[in-house]
Each structure stands twice: as structure tokens, then as C-alpha cells.
Amino acid sequence: MTPAVRVPEELSARVPAEQRGPGLGRDGVRLLVSRGTEVSHHAFGELPGLLRAGDLLVVNTSPTLAAAVDGSVGHTRVVVHFSTRGDDARWAVEVREPDGRGTTRARACVDKGTVVRLPGGGRLVAEEPLSPRGDRLWWARVSGAEVTALLREHGRPIRYAYTERDQPLSAYQTVFALPVPDGTGSAEMPSAARPFTARLVTELVSRGVQFAPVTLHTGVASAESHEPPYPERFSVPGESARLINAARAAGRRVVAVGTTAVRAVESAAGADGVVRARAGWTDLVVTPARGVRVVDGLLTGLHEPEASHLLMLEAVAGRAAIDRGYEAAVRGRYLWHEFGDVHLLLR
Numbered sequence: 619m620t621p622a623v624r625v626p627e628e629l630s631a632r633v634p635a636e637q638r639g640p641g642l643g644r645d646g647v648r649l650l651v652s653r654g655t656e657v658s659h660h661a662f663g664e665l666p667g668l669l670r671a672g673d674l675l676v677v678n679t680s681p682t683l684a685a686a687v688d689g690s691v692g693h694t695r696v697v698v699h700f701s702t703r704g705d706d707a708r709w710a711v712e713v714r715e716p717d718g719r720g721t722t723r724a725r726a727c728v729d730k731g732t733v734v735r736l737p738g739g740g741r742l743v744a745e746e747p748l749s750p751r752g753d754r755l756w757w758a759r760v761s762g763a764e765v766t767a768l769l770r771e772h773g774r775p776i777r778y779a780y781t782e783r784d785q786p787l788s789a790y791q792t793v794f795a796l797p798v799p800d801g802t803g804s805a806e807m808p809s810a811a812r813p814f815t816a817r818l819v820t821e822l823v824s825r826g827v828q829f830a831p832v833t834l835h836t837g838v839a840s841a842e843s844h845e846p847p848y849p850e851r852f853s854v855p856g857e858s859a860r861l862i863n864a865a866r867a868a869g870r871r872v873v874a875v876g877t878t879a880v881r882a883v884e885s886a887a888g889a890d891g892v893v894r895a896r897a898g899w900t901d902l903v904v905t906p907a908r909g910v911r912v913v914d915g916l917l918t919g920l921h922e923p924e925a926s927h928l929l930m931l932e933a934v935a936g937r938a939a940i941d942r943g944y945e946a947a948v949r950g951r952y953l954w955h956e957f958g959d960v961h962l963l964l965r
Contacts, residue, residue: 623923623944629951630780631958634789635813645813648952648959650920652935652943659950662813662960671826672870674861676879676913677811679831681795681803683766684773684787685838686722689713689734689742697722698734698742699776700765701755701805701838702850708757709765710748710848712838721779728756737772738763748848754840755848766801776806776838780955790956793819794831794875802851804836809956810876810918828865830858830872834882834900846926847881849901854886856895862912863893871964873915877927880904880913880934887911904930906937915964920947920954935963 635646649660651668660668669675685700691713699722701710713734714722734742740763748755760768775790792811795803823829834852862883865872874880885900887893891911904910906929916934921927923944931940943961952959 623948625920625922625948625954627780629948629954629958631953631955632780632782634785634957643815645815645818647813648950649962650943650947650950650952650959651962651964652939653964654936655938655942657943657946659946663818665818665962666821666825666827668962669822669825669827669873670871672828672865672868674828674830674865674870674872675822675917676830676832676858676862676872676874676883677794678792678808678876678878678882679794679796679833680808680835680878681797682775682787682790682792682807683803683805684769684775685805686776687736687768687773689736691732691734696725696734698736699805699838700769700773702835702848703765703800703802704757708745708759710755710837711742711744711758712755713744717779719779720784721777721781723779724754728753732756734758736760736763736768738768740768751845754845755838770801778955781957796831798833802835804834804878805838806836807956808834808836808876808878810879810960812956813960814875828861830861830883831855832858832879832882832886834878836878846903849899850878850881851898852882852885852900853897854882854893854895859886859893859895866891866912871914872912873917873962873964874913875917877916877918877930880910880916880930883912884910904933906933909933915962917960917962919956919960920944920952920958922954931963935965939963 649662699712717723732744744756747753790807885902886896
């Protein structure tokens with residue numbers, strides 16, 4: 619599914635909202651609202667007035683990791699993006715090349731047995747591709763270093779070429795992020811939640827909006843080929859399942875904050891639409907053919923026309939709503955990507 623729009627390069631958000639002008643905070647972004655094919659334009663701070671008492675927001679508590687680490691293959695400099703930790707202590711990684719502008723480009727050649735030297739004496743060995751679909755991500759084993767400690771000491775947030783400069787890790791943490799005992803988290807920020815502030819959450823709660831926390835550790839996205847998501851680790855706690863089921867039984871809306879929240883909660887839903895406590899790996903890809911069983915709405919960023927996430931948006935709101943919304947976003951000069959504006963889709 620590709621909206622019939624072209625996103626001009628200048629609509630990429632190059633810095634966080636709070637760095638775009640004096641007095642701005644994280645919530646200083648715009649909010650496009652789609653109710654079917656009806657579109658309206660708002661500031662994000664208006665969100666409490668756009669939701670109803672009893673609405674339930676499903677939020678992802680995964681923290682963002684400093685997942686990019688410099689290394690070398692022979693005499694060649696590389697950057698390793700640590701994506702996901704497997705059950706066997708290996709990590710899914712993407713090995714990329716510096717592009718000379720502070721970001722990276724895809725590296726053409728990684729083979730079984732490729733060795734990457736890491737800071738502090740660590741050594742990474744590529745063992746096998748993560749998926750038969752391609753060889754962008756590899757399962758790799760690290761020796762001589764503990765990966766989460768390596769990321770804390772030598773890592774930095776993954777940064778893409780449309781951004782202006784490196785940002786501290788704090789710029790990539792959402793207000794909902796919670797530390798994970800084993801030190802894991804998301805390779806890339808669950809960015810739909812970035813505009814939320816403690817003040818805004820307090821206002822939402824005071825108006826009767828509820829929150830159901832879930833966790834999904836997102837892996838490294840495909841910056842070049844926009845391939846479907848790989849399996850990711852997730853958890854839906856029992857209390858959140860009960861909140862979601864109660865809201866649905868009472869006819870109240872369940873709105874996911876981010877595509878990661880959709881993937882988590884839909885992975886925990888049975889064919890009957892009942893959400894049960896679950897934890898483990900999900901390979902679910904939400905498409906219009908599969909549909910959604912739980913969510914009535916989605917708050918999300920603006921995705922590139924080639925992005926596989928758009929299939930999920932279409933499953934929630936329908937093709938006509940996505941086409942109309944994206945046309946309005948381009949005309950209205952909304953900003954794209956993780957530091958950009960957001961889109962509320964209501965069925």
C-alpha cells in the first residue's frame with residue numbers, strides 16, 4: 619500500500635521539536651486527526667480534548683538503547699547496529715559503513731564468519747542471516763564484552779541521514795520508558811509516544827483517559843528497502859489485558875500509541891478478540907487482510923510512502939482514510955520521521 623503522495627525532502631524533521639524554537643517542548647508538534655476520510659488539524663497539546671473519558675491508550679514502555687557502536691572489519695571502519703537479543707545470547711545486528719556525514723549507509727558485504735572488532739577488546743562474529751528473506755541482519759556472537767555494558771559505555775543512538783546532528787540518548791526516550799532488568803530495550807525509539815510529557819499525561823488522566831502499558835522491543839528498521847518487520851520480543855501484562863478487555867466490553871475506545879503497541883496487543887489477542895497475558899516473540903504482521911481485533915484507533919508518526927507500517931495503518935483506518943490523511947499532511951507541511959508530527963487515526 620502506497621499513498622499517492624510524494625514527500626518532499628524538506629519535510630523530514632531534522633531535530634527534536636524542543637530544539638526548533640524558544641519555549642518549545644516535546645509536545646510542540648502538530649497533530650493531524652483522521653476520522654474516516656474527515657481530516658482536522660491540531661496542536662498535539664489539544665489531544666486531551668480530542669479523546670473521551672474512558673478511552674484507553676495502549677503505550678509501549680520499552681526504553682531506547684544506545685544501539686550504534688563503532689567497530690572495524692580488518693582496516694575498514696564500520697558501525698554495528700545492535701537490533702535484538704536472541705534467546706541463545708546472540709544478537710541480531712546490522713553492519714553498516716560510515717557515510718562521512720555522521721550517519722551510515724548499507725554495507726554490501728557481510729558473510730558467515732565476518733569478524734568485527736569492537737571497543738574495549740570485544741569481538742563480534744557473524745554466524746547466519748536472521749531470515750531467508752535477506753542478509754541485512756545477521757545473528758552474531760560477541761565475545762570479550764557484555765553487549766548491554768558495551769552499549770552503555772560505547773554506544774550512541776542510531777541516527778539516520780535526514781537528521782541534522784547526533785542527539786543524546788535522552789532525546790530518544792519516551793515518558794513511558796521503563797528500565798528492563800536484563801538491560802535490553804529497543805534499537806529504535808517507539809517514537810509515536812515521544813511528544814507526550816508528564817504534564818500532558820497528568821491532564822489525560824484527570825480527564826478520565828486510562829493507560830495500559832505493554833512492551834515491545836523494536837529492532838532495527840530497514841532504512842533502504844522498507845521490508846516487513848522481523849520477529850520482536852514483546853510482553854502484555856495481565857493487568858493491561860484486563861484493562862483492554864474491560865474497555866472493549868464497555869464499548870470504550872482502545873487507541874494504540876504507535877505501531878509497536880498495535881503489534882504487541884494484537885499478538886496477545888485471540889481470534890475471539892479477547893486479550894490474554896502473553897510474553898515472548900511475535901512475528902505478526904498486521905495487514906488489511908488480517909485486520910485488527912482489538913484497537914479502534916492509532917496514534918502514530920508519518921511514515922514514508924514505501925514503509926511496510928502503512929499496511930497496519932490501512933488495517934486500522936482503511937485505505938481511503940490513509941490516502942486522504944497523507945495528502946493533507948503534505949499540503950499542510952507536516953514533518954516526517956521520529957522527531958516529526960503525529961497522526962491520530964480513529965475508526
